[in-house]
Amino acid sequence: MKVVIVNTLDIGGGAARAAYRHHKGLLNCGVNSEMLVQEKYSDDSTVISLSSKFQNITTKIRTRLNRLPVSLYKHRSKTLFSSSSLGLRGVVKKINTRNPDIVHLHWISGGMMTIEDLAQIKAPIVWSLHDMWPFTGGCHYNEDCHGYQNKCGNCKVLGSTKQNDISSKILIKKRKIYDNKKNMTIVGLSNWIHQCSKSSTLFRYQKHINLPNSIDTTTFKPFDKSKARDILKLPKNKKLILFGAMGATSDPRKGFKELCESLPYLSSQDTELVIFGNDKIQKNSFGLKAHYLGSISNDSSLIKLFSAADVLIVPSLQENLSNIIMESLSCATPVVCFDVGGNKDLVRHKINGYLVKPFDARELSHGIEWILDTSSYDEICNNARQNIIQQFDSNVVSEKYIKLYKNILIEHKQT
Numbered sequence: 001m002k003v004v005i006v007n008t009l010d011i012g013g014g015a016a017r018a019a020y021r022h023h024k025g026l027l028n029c030g031v032n033s034e035m036l037v038q039e040k041y042s043d044d045s046t047v048i049s050l051s052s053k054f055q056n057i058t059t060k061i062r063t064r065l066n067r068l069p070v071s072l073y074k075h076r077s078k079t080l081f082s083s084s085s086l087g088l089r090g091v092v093k094k095i096n097t098r099n100p101d102i103v104h105l106h107w108i109s110g111g112m113m114t115i116e117d118l119a120q121i122k123a124p125i126v127w128s129l130h131d132m133w134p135f136t137g138g139c140h141y142n143e144d145c146h147g148y149q150n151k152c153g154n155c156k157v158l159g160s161t162k163q164n165d166i167s168s169k170i171l172i173k174k175r176k177i178y179d180n181k182k183n184m185t186i187v188g189l190s191n192w193i194h195q196c197s198k199s200s201t202l203f204r205y206q207k208h209i210n211l212p213n214s215i216d217t218t219t220f221k222p223f224d225k226s227k228a229r230d231i232l233k234l235p236k237n238k239k240l241i242l243f244g245a246m247g248a249t250s251d252p253r254k255g256f257k258e259l260c261e262s263l264p265y266l267s268s269q270d271t272e273l274v275i276f277g278n279d280k281i282q283k284n285s286f287g288l289k290a291h292y293l294g295s296i297s298n299d300s301s302l303i304k305l306f307s308a309a310d311v312l313i314v315p316s317l318q319e320n321l322s323n324i325i326m327e328s329l330s331c332a333t334p335v336v337c338f339d340v341g342g343n344k345d346l347v348r349h350k351i352n353g354y355l356v357k358p359f360d361a362r363e364l365s366h367g368i369e370w371i372l373d374t375s376s377y378d379e380i381c382n383n384a385r386q387n388i389i390q391q392f393d394s395n396v397v398s399e400k401y402i403k404l405y406k407n408i409l410i411e412h413k414q415t
Contacts, residue, residue, distance in 0.1 A: 001405060001406070002098070005104050006103060006104065007037055008038045008039070009039050021215060021394060023035040024216070034047075036098070038088055038110065065086055066082065070138075070166070073165075081140070082140065084114055084115065091112065096120070096121065101409055104125075115174050124408050124412050126405070127184060128187040129193045130320060135203045137155065137169075139167070141253055149201060151201065153168035171202065187209055188211075189321040190320050190321040191342065192345075194210040213326070214398060222307050223331070225307055228307045231304055232305065238272045240271075240291075241311055242311065243274070253317050254316055258317070259364075262364035266288065268372065268373075272290065273290040274309060275290055277294075306331035307333065309333050310372055311334050311371045317358070319340055321346070322343065326388060329347075329388045334352060335352075336354045336364065337354075339355040350370070352383040353380070
């Protein structure tokens with residue numbers, strides 16, 4: 001069986017990391033898997049860049065041109081909205097020449113593929129939903145708008161008051177393509193996005209399955225806490241709260257405002273904050289001492305970071321199946337987060353973390369303190385890792401995907 005994994009990037013960003021892990025998991029299970037990307041950052045020979053040097057230069061231009069129709073909406077929110085009207089030239093031909101049995105799409109925005117490209121893919125398609133874009137009129141998260149269930153228009157994300165706006169036009173274009181694409185299976189990575197997709201006007205008649213991302217639990221495993229703090233130059237006599245500031249100040253969905261509102265309620269005097277990520281955050285804006293570690297992306301450093309912390313806080317207002325939550329739990333560090341989206345697929349309330357009623361800042365602080373002060377802390381840490389091993393380990397999840405692929409191929413041969 002030959003599987004081609006398609007994603008805009010290989011290791012840059014959450015969807016890319018998840019897609020790459022999926023690719024490596026299949027290889028480890030003996031599947032002939034290749035990963036095709038628009039931009040390659042790894043040195044992995046099984047990952048193939050579809051872009052020439054010239055196309056790499058024009059990627060930024062193509063991305064900007066795709067943004068032009070969206071830029072006309074002056075009252076749009078900060079939520080990502082993609083028109084994807086321009087894609088990488090010749091991408092489908094390059095996919096088809098690999099002669100795959102299955103084409104597994106992940107995140108294909110960012111100037112890589114257009115919706116029209118899907119119609120030209122010859123092999124059966126499996127499409128993992130890393131966000132809502134595949135079944136909306138262009139938004140990647142819907143900000144609790146349910147237009148995608150019927151017809152888009154008057155788009156909340158665009159700040160539009162017109163029914164015949166670009167979101168409506170994109171939805172109509174997608175419908176024309178999807179209605180004629182029968183050999184497509186939609187994978188909801190979380191139960192939340194699985195249900196959203198099944199209720200959408202675009203995908204409600206497509207085949208669906210709920211399967212998660214995976215993680216290599218032999219790589220993401222606990223590291224000695226004391227040594228981790230030594231390496232990262234963090235205090236050993238404090239309880240450390242970890243927060244990942246990836247897009248925190250630029251994307252309200254990340255819950256930075258709710259985090260800042262919750263921290264003043266903390267009563268513990270021996271608690272400090274550890275912040276990592278690529279966003280610039282004004283120091284002393286939290287009401288307690290904070291350690292700023294900057295951008296951390298390699299697995300080795302992330303493992304030490306998760307192991308150094310006592311709890312990870314993820315205050316996102318919408319979340320699919322969070323890599324950072326999965327990574328933290330695999331390193332036996334409990335997580336406090338809002339009970340939204342796919343968070344409950346990973347976090348079990350007071351068993352391996354704390355699920356907070358959306359979007360109560362005071363309860364968010366209570367959840368942090370409950371984790372830090374509970375007498376069953378060691379048990380919760382153990383539960384965190386064991387749940388990931390049992391349900392999300394790469395070998396466990398890869399075997400489920402292989403079974404899915406085989407069933408699709410059987411059905412394809414019968415048609």
